[in-house]
Amino acid sequence: xxxxxxxxxxxxxxxxxxxxxxxxxxxxxxxxxxxxxxxxxxxxxxxxxxxxxxxxxxxxxxxxxxxxxxxxxxxxxxxxxxxxxxxxxxxxxxxxxxxxxxxxxxxxxxxxxxxxxxxxxxxxxxxxxxxxxxxxxxxxxxxxxx
Numbered sequence: 668x669x670x671x672x673x674x675x676x677x678x679x680x681x682x683x684x685x686x687x688x689x690x691x692x693x694x695x696x697x698x699x700x701x702x703x704x705x706x707x708x709x710x711x712x713x714x715x716x717x718x719x720x721x722x723x724x725x726x727x728x729x730x731x732x733x734x735x736x737x738x739x740x741x742x743x744x745x746x747x748x749x750x751x752x753x754x755x756x757x758x759x760x761x762x763x764x765x766x767x768x769x770x771x772x773x774x775x776x777x778x779x780x781x782x783x784x785x786x787x788x789x790x791x792x793x794x795x796x797x798x799x800x801x802x803x804x805x806x807x808x809x810x811x812x813x
Contacts, residue, residue: 668758668802674733679805681726682796686808689719689792716785717776723792724773727766730804734758747773761801765794 669675692715724747731750735742742753747770755763769791775781799805 668739669730669733669804670737671733675804678726678730678733678799681729682723682799682805683808685719685723685726685792686796688722689716689789692716692719710782713782713785713788716788717782720769720773720783720788720791721777723795724770727795727798730799730802759801761797762794765791766798769794 669678728747728750731747731754732745734740734754735745735750740754740757742749744750748767751763751767751770754760760766772781772783772787772791776783796805796808800807
């Protein structure tokens, strides 16, 4: 869908980083749980994965901005919710409602520090990835190990 190949490569690398961070965080949290003391709080686990979700939405927002810049859809306001809504009837979303639900949760995380459970973060990151795959921007990543 994105015509600018150099931008496409950037988004692919960014998404790969989302998944790499997600796996690294989980590995380190698991290792920390088995180390001296062996305790990692649920809050720390959730905070870590909430940050990955914010990163995932950053990639999605950049992709939508690029699509808008390339004329795939029109939206004068450069904010995620408006970009998503304006693209809804033009881009073939696999599960717009789930990603929009995630966007609402993301707003709570980013603006009000309302953390969500890490299992929900995983679900929402997977939903974003499914959209990027269906738009043929990335290939399906290896399964996240949680």
